[in-house]
Amino acid sequence: MKEIINLPVQSIEEEEYHINMGPQHPSTHGVLRLVVTLQGETVKKVQPHCGYIHRGIEKMCEKDTYQQIIHLTDRMDYLSAHINNHAVCLLVEGALEVEVPERVKYIRTIIDELNRIASHQLWWCSFGMDLGGLTCFFYGLRDRERILDIFEESFGSRLLHSYYTPGGLMQDIHPNFQKRTKDFIKYFRKKIKDYDRILSGNVIFENRSKGIGVMSKEVAINYGVTGPSGRASGWVCDIRKKFPYGVYDKVDFKEVFRTDGDTYGRYMARLDEMRESMKIIEQLIDNIPEGDYSAKMKPIIKLPAGEYYQRVESARGELGIYCISDGNKTPVRFKFRTPSFVNLGVLDKISRDMKIADLVAIGASLDLVIPDIDR
Amino acid sequence: MEAEKLIEKILEIVPEAQLEENKQFPTFLVPSGKFKSLAVKLKEEKELDFDYLFCLTGVDWGTEVGVVYHFTSSFLNHSVELKVKTENRENPEFDTVADLWKAAEFFEREVWDLFGIRFTGHPDMRRIFLEENWVGYPMRKDYTDEVNIVEL
Amino acid sequence: MNSIYTYFADIFRGVKSLLIGMSVTGRYFFSPGQIVTQQYPENRKKLKMFDRFKGDLMMPHDANNQHRCTGCGICETNCPNGSIEVISDRIELPDGKKKRIIGKHIYHLSMCTFCSLCVKTCPSEALAWDQTFEHAVFDRAKLTKILNKPGSSIIKDIE
Amino acid sequence: MAFNIYDFTSFNQSIDEALYEWLPPFWALIVEMTIIGLVFLLAYAIVGLLLVYAERKVCAFMQNRIGPNRVGPYGIFQTIADFIKLLMKELVYIKNSDKLLFNIAPFIVIIASFMAIAAIPFAKGLHAIDFDIGIMYVVAVSSLGVVGVLLAGWSSNNKYSLIGAMRSGAQIISYELSVGLSLLTIIVLAGSMQFSQVVEMQSTGWFIFKGHIPAVIAFIVFLIASTAETNRGPFDLAEAESELTAGFHTEYSGIKFAFFFLAEYMNMFIVASIAATVFLGGWMPFHISGLEGFNHVMDFIPPFVWYIGKTAFIIWLMMLFKWTFPRLRIDQLLNLEWKYLLPINLVNILIMAFIVLMGWHF
DSSP states (O other), rough: OHHHHHHTTTGTTTTEEEEOOOOOOOTTTOOOOOEEEEEEEEHHHHEEEEOTTTOOOHHHHHTSOOHHHHHHHHSSGGGGGHHHHHHHHHHHHHHHHOOOOOOOHHHHHHHHHHHHHHHHHHHOOOOOHHHHHHHHHHHHHHHHHHHHHHHHHHHHHOOOOOOEEEEEESOOOOHHHHHHHHHHHHHHHHHHHIIIIIIIIIHHHHHHHHSSSSSOHHHHHHOOHHHEEEEEEOOOOOOHHOOOOTTTSOOOOOOOOOOOOOOHHHHHHHHHHHHHHHHHHHHHHOOOOOOOOOOOOOOOOOOSEEEEEEEEEEEEEEEEEEEEOOSSSSSSSEEEEEEHHHHHHHHHHHTTSSSSSHHHHHHHHHTTHHHHHHH | OOHHHHHHHHHHHHHTOOOOOOOOSSSEEEEEEEEEEEEEHHHHHHOOOOOOOEEEEEOSSSSSOOOOEEOOOOOOOOEEEEEEESSOOOOOOEETTTTTTTTTHHHHHHHHHHOOEEETTTTTOOSSOTTTOOOOOOSSSTTOTTTOOOOO | HHHHHHHHHHHHHHHHHHHHHHHHHHHHHGGGOOOOOOOOOOGGGGGGTTTTOEEEEEEEEEOTTEEEOOOHHHHHHOOSSSOOEEEEEEOOOOOOOOOEEEEEEEGGGGGOOOEEEEHOOOOOOEEEOOOOOOOOOSGGGGGEEEESOOOOEEEEEEE | GGGGOOOOHHHHHHHHHHHHSSSOHHHHHHHHHHHHHHHHHHHHHHHHHHHHHHHHHHHHHHHHOOOOSSSGGTTTTTHHHHHHHHHSOOOOOOHHHHHHHHHHHHHHHHHOOOOGGOOOSSBTTTTTTOOTHHHHHHHHTTTTHHHHHHHHHTTOOOOHHHHHHHHHHHHHHHHHHHHHHHHHHHHHHHSSSOHHHHGGGGGOOHHHHHTTTHHHHHHHHHHHHHHHHHGGGGGGGTHHHHHHHGGTTOOOHHHHHHHHHHHEHHHEEHHHHHHHHEEEEEETOOOEEEETTHHHHHHOOOOOHHHHHHHHHHHHHHHHHHHHHHOOOHHHHHHHIIIIIIHHHHHHHHHHHHHHHOOOOO
């Protein structure tokens, strides 16, 4: 057993025992393995073991051209694929100092927000499922399906789109795109009330989430927990506000933030963020300017030698890309600072001395996507 | 803090640091011996107040390996990029910053795993993605693996 | 006294929130019109994929069994996974010049990630996406396809 | 009364007398017991399969789905197909498990639920045995199942199983109190523990209406506590899928798993029928005193249909709980019992006793 768990023996105290949550466990949403040290039902230590789905995306990026890198970023955080693509596109456009058409910026912003809603919907339903409310799972997936239909009509695929290219888009949006998006917003404004009725207000849910896994602002900053999880702790860290890209500087939206910092806060922050995203889409969807769907780009993109850093607000937090180029068509180093990987670090800190059921709730509230951790 | 003042301030702390050209952040190449003391100052001094390590990257430049740190201050909103390099490819070793920024704990384990750079003082220096008995450091430029890496 | 009040207030608030939750599921239970399930093999006839759906790479041929592919190999270099192999032949034109034509355009569906770079970068627009989606086969070799049909030739004015 | 046309007493008696005429008393008894055993086994299997199917359909409709619809019309043979699959599956041998206890545990669980079914009156005269302490017997027997759950968790040599079993033990021991006390409230009102008498007394009105507010409270408490006792719904901590993978039956496969599964649904059926019998009048039709015409129409609906209807309603309620609410945590679960249900129950009994004493009930 010792070799498998891979721990120093002295870490086990009397009356403590380990259980392995994962790599096959219903609540880790993938192949994450948590070695949990328990005393009774109380969690004493959580040691994440990652790497079960490590594909070496960063190594693969070193042999790919910048257009080809985009399809790899889809597969990191598959729930916010567009936003990952956006980061690469912004990095290349910024390095080449290409001005993309206004229409592209609008479309990208709308699609990013749709993607964010879809991601949060999937998070909501799996969060409900982790707490035992199985019906939530189907309601969330039902509504997410509508967004995926919008995506499928315009870009031809439902999950991994590779729709953005450096300089613009793969093809123009479908003529039905605006109508469908508006229909969806109308539909989802109704359905999100159900979300509140079935889970947010529920007394069992409140008991399960309030005061569980409290993360203070200092802890959030020190551990680098960004995104809705960090903002629920009171840390104003929204890249969309701090370093606006796309047309986020032209739209009016609130940066969701809360001060409670517990599981309930993270839950409410994400629900509010869905509402804010709908607000952004509503402001933009009727005002997409006419124009080209792509700037003129050379077929072979070579970044000038140097180093570049680009950050975007993914559905889970700050996605950063650090790129070193030597002037060739492939990068020397292409590093992804993925939000799930950093957010995972805080799991041990905030779930100590909680019950094992709380560990599941905390893990779900951090919204970890395993391929995003492992890359 | 303004970028120029920030550069001055850091050069004041570590005069040996070399300023590198970068449009986005003030970038310094810091001698590895001085790095830890600079990091402590960055974290502790009220004027600097770099409380958020947002990226830590291991890099293989070909002849030398090293680490790139990106710091920012969540309150003062200024950022800095620091680099440490070494030519010792066999057994590179730097001081850890995991005691100052907890976020570095996982980052440093990743760098150790993929680049083979050790961090002295790290609380839990194990491989993070690969197995303990993995031979080599896959992100190095000279790493070869005929079985698992398919050249197209 | 205050604690007794909060005790009962808690109970009533809790019960009320539970009833609200039950009203949601109860309402869906009694409204079968909202069922969203698609019964897949039965609805195969009605099921229509969107025009842009990326199902399978294909090379459109016209009525004379002619396609637009020149065999330049740009799709092959752009493919990130090596799922396209272009084997081109050289033929001698009547005027003595040599010309490159496509011999075999091999497409490995099993390796394709549907990134659409080949379709986008093709200079003569010879490639397109098909809307088929039932790709499951029992033999992996069947996923390797030759896109240009046998006996096909290139449309005249493409260079 | 008109529902006497559906009386099974004389039918049963005639079979009984005929058997005793043909056979010596000992063999007559044996034959009777065999017949009853076979009938109950059959009924047990059918009800279990139907309930699994019903649960899947009900939850599907709540979740905007269709549910099983492939095997047979509307998928009614789905559970039978599943059962056949479970029968044919391999019984996995667990290394270092306590083999005897591991094999015995599913049988204990299923026997406990099987025993409880004996005392339940399905219609007038249609029950296996009419104890004069029937309610007591059912409460006592149905809580035996926890022994099986504990053994299963202990003997599997799996930490998840053990945690699940310990949770289950704590849970059932606590909620047993509330189940007993809420039934006691009605016993105070009825003055009897015999199921046939309890039902007979409700011919003028069901206890839930007769007993004013205390009976309603007792009914609600019973619903909550019995849901917890059957390890279902928001109280399924023992098998808490997202935490403990499958809790106490993680290591079971094939038919042994099917036993646990079937026992869970049968327990649900049993507590639902107890609730229907004690609070909603069992097989007794719905009567409003004064409306003779209405009462006569109600009487022509067979008692068995009344009984099934009431039980189905309560089962539907329990399914609604399960598919709506998130799961409680173990300490909250115990809090709910010891801080809320138990005190309310105790006060409730006092009020009920007072009402009975003053003769305020209908």
